[in-house]
Amino acid sequence: MVVLVINAGSSSLKYQLIDVDTQEVFAKGNCERIGIDGSFIGHEDKSGKQKIDISLPDHKTAVSEVFKLLEALNIPVDGIGHRVVQGGWYFPESAVATKEALAQIREVAPLAPLHNYAEADVIEICQNLFPEIGNVIVPDTAFHFNMPEVAWRYPLPREVADKHHIRKYGAHGTSHRFIWRATKEFMGDKTHKLVSAHIGSGASLCAIHDGKSVETTMGLTPLDGLIMGTRTGTIDPATVVYLQREGGYSVDEVDVMMNKKSGLLALSDISSDSRDIEEAADKGDQKAKIALDMFSYRAAQLIMEMAQSMEGWDTLAFSAGIGENSDTIRRMICEKLAWTGVKLDLEANKVRSGDVRLISAGDSKVAVLVVPTNEELMIAMDVQDLLG
Ligand code: AMP
Numbered sequence: 242m243v244v245l246v247i248n249a250g251s252s253s254l255k256y257q258l259i260d261v262d263t264q265e266v267f268a269k270g271n272c273e274r275i276g277i278d279g280s281f282i283g284h285e286d287k288s289g290k291q292k293i294d295i296s297l298p299d300h301k302t303a304v305s306e307v308f309k310l311l312e313a314l315n316i317p318v319d320g321i322g323h324r325v326v327q328g329g330w331y332f333p334e335s336a337v338a339t340k341e342a343l344a345q346i347r348e349v350a351p352l353a354p355l356h357n358y359a360e361a362d363v364i365e366i367c368q369n370l371f372p373e374i375g376n377v378i379v380p381d382t383a384f385h386f387n388m389p390e391v392a393w394r395y396p397l398p399r400e401v402a403d404k405h406h407i408r409k410y411g412a413h414g415t416s417h418r419f420i421w422r423a424t425k426e427f428m429g430d431k432t433h434k435l436v437s438a439h440i441g442s443g444a445s446l447c448a449i450h451d452g453k454s455v456e457t458t459m460g461l462t463p464l465d466g467l468i469m470g471t472r473t474g475t476i477d478p479a480t481v482v483y484l485q486r487e488g489g490y491s492v493d494e495v496d497v498m499m500n501k502k503s504g505l506l507a508l509s510d511i512s513s514d515s516r517d518i519e520e521a522a523d524k525g526d527q528k529a530k531i532a533l534d535m536f537s538y539r540a541a542q543l544i545m546e547m548a549q550s551m552e553g554w555d556t557l558a559f560s561a562g563i564g565e566n567s568d569t570i571r572r573m574i575c576e577k578l579a580w581t582g583v584k585l586d587l588e589a590n591k592v593r594s595g596d597v598r599l600i601s602a603g604d605s606k607v608a609v610l611v612v613p614t615n616e617e618l619m620i621a622m623d624v625q626d627l628l629g
Contacts, residue, residue, distance in 0.1 A: 242629045243267070243316055244621035247304075248324040249363040251355045252277055254303045258311055258318070259621045261629075266617075267316055272303040284310050300359060301366045308370070320628040321367050321376045322620040324415065325360045327353035328380025330406055333387060335623040338364045338376035346378065352410070352462070375628040379620045384414030385447075385454045392456045392550065409465075411457035413439045416560065417447040419619040423612045424558050425452070427597045431608065434551040436544050439614060440570070441561030442470035442513065446540075448547035448554075456550035458543050464499060467543060468536050470513035473503040475539075508532035515563050515570060537570060541577035548581075557583065557607055559600075560614040566593075571600070575609060582606025 242262065248255040254272040259265070270284035280297035284290070293310075297303045311318065323338070329349025336342050343361050350357035364376050385393075393409040395402055402408065420437040435449040444467040448456040458466025458475075468474045481499075484490045490498070506513040509532035511521050521529035548554040557578075559571050568590045575585045584605040592598065594611075601609035 242319045242621075242625045244624045245311070245318045245321045246324070246617040246620045246624075247321060247363060247367070248617075249300065249356075249359045251359050254300060254307070254363065256307050257617045257621075258314070258316065259617060261618075261621045261625045264618060267314055268311060269617075270307070270310070272297055272307065275300055275303050282306060282310070286310075286314060300363050301370075304363060304366050304370060318371075318374055320624040321371075321374055322379055322624040323360060323364050323367075323376060324616065324620060325378050325380045326356035326382075326412070327410065328378075328382045328386070329410070332378065332380040332383045334383050335377055335379045335620075335627060337627055338368070338378050342378055349406075352406070375624075377620075377624045377627050379415055379623050381412050381414050382410040384418045385409070385411035385457050387453065388455055388457070395461075407461055409457070409460045410462075411445070411447070411454070412459045412463045413443070413445045413447070413457075414454065415616045415619045416614045417445075417449065417454060417457070419614055419616060420447075420558050420560050420612045421449045421452055422619075423597050423615075424556060424610060427599075427610065427612075428556060428608060432556040434548070434554045435556045435558060436547040436554050437612075438540070438544065438557065438559050438564050438574075439561045440467070440540070440559065440564040443472070444469045444474075444540075444561070444563070446543050446547050448550045450551045456547055458547075468508070468539050469504045470515075471501045471504045471506045473499045505532050505536060508535060515567055519567065519569050533570065533573060537573035537577060540570075540574045544574070544578065545581070554607055556610065558610045558612040560612050565611055565613050571609075571611075578607075583609060585609060 243260050246257045252275045257269040258267040268286035270282055272282050274280040275297045282293045325346055327349055331345040346357055346361045367376055395407055416439045417437045424432050424435055433451055437447040437449055439445055443463055445459045447454050464472050466474050481495055484495050509518045509529045511517055518529045518532050522533055563570055571590055575583050584602040585600055586602045590600040595613055597612050599610055
């Protein structure tokens with residue numbers, strides 16, 4: 242089955258055309274600056290990479306242009322899978338995009354306004370343009386839907402939490418689900434209690450007990466948990482009120498500050514990209530060093546939180562941009578976990594590869610892996626399951 246995977250944002254639209262059976266990627270790309278001056282499509286297929294400068298006034302134009310590019314390949318699309326950031330209180334798993342499901346995506350959109358509205362619009366656009374092709378909703382929250390109540394409930398007044406649907410929803414669920422599958426395949430029956438570490442520009446951990454998410458670090462929104470490229474992660478929630486009351490910042494200013502101007506960017510004063518920070522730290526930059534120290538300190542702390550929620554752990558899997566590529570940050574995190582019996586094989590940790598690989602020493606109490614994530618393939622597999 243050939244599936245088009247779409248990941249729509251408010252001004253962007255990423256896509257991949259995948260054969261689920263062979264896992265071959267026929268084409269992929271990104272429509273950038275939709276509705277903004279200077280829009281373009283970065284497209285790649287067997288004939289190479291190209292940047293196409295093209296007016297993309299809205300998502301409908303973007304979808305049409307992507308399909309034009311795909312038509313040239315002469316590979317019919319059998320189904321479309323849509324990443325949806327927030328499934329709210331409706332989606333314990335992926336679902337066929339019926340009218341009712343679309344209404345639910347819009348109903349929960351206040352929890353992720355920059356994404357959900359655009360994603361629902363794009364699904365409708367696909368349905369209208371190509372009524373013969375089925376669409377599947379793959380919410381990033383679904384994997385965490387059935388976490389135990391002790392994990393998802395917030396200790397706020399019940400009537401407030403219930404009225405506003407405030408709870409831990411988590412995120413990166415599709416990636417954590419893929420990481421579990423790939424880890425299980427690699428480790429066989431040896432893995433039961435996995436701490437999955439999706440560490441990229443956005444970052445979250447997930448405690449996965451026999452395939453089920455039982456705890457995760459992101460909360461009501463993807464701001465919670467680990468320090469991220471530009472996000473604070475967990476800080477005292479009273480900071481929000483204090484900044485408004487005493488600092489004179491507006492609600493929106495605090496929102497932008499915590500989501501876009503904090504994290505590694507703020508700590509290092511250099512960049513949100515870990516590569517730039519590692520380079521500066523190597524040259525002796527003190528702020529870069531403290532940024533990496535804090536990043537790995539928080540990660541190690543929260544990895545223990547995940548292990549605690551399963552009352553044990555046997556496997557740790559690093560994934561996403563930083564987790565897959567930075568042997569320095571993996572080493573810094575694992576050094577802080579040494580007291581628990583985690584021990585890296587430092588040579589194996591340095592190996593660069595696109596494959597799942599073991600990087601722990603033979604006498605490590607916990608198996609440590611690098612697991613390249615593939616959310617697009619996971620989404621395509623869900624489409625095959627539901628439509629195939
Ligand atoms: P992601 O959000 O998963 O695409 O991850 C993006 C982040 O991963 C970047 O901002 C970098 O901080 C980091 N990253 C990507 N590639 C590398 C690399 N080769 N070495 C170190 N860090 C990397």
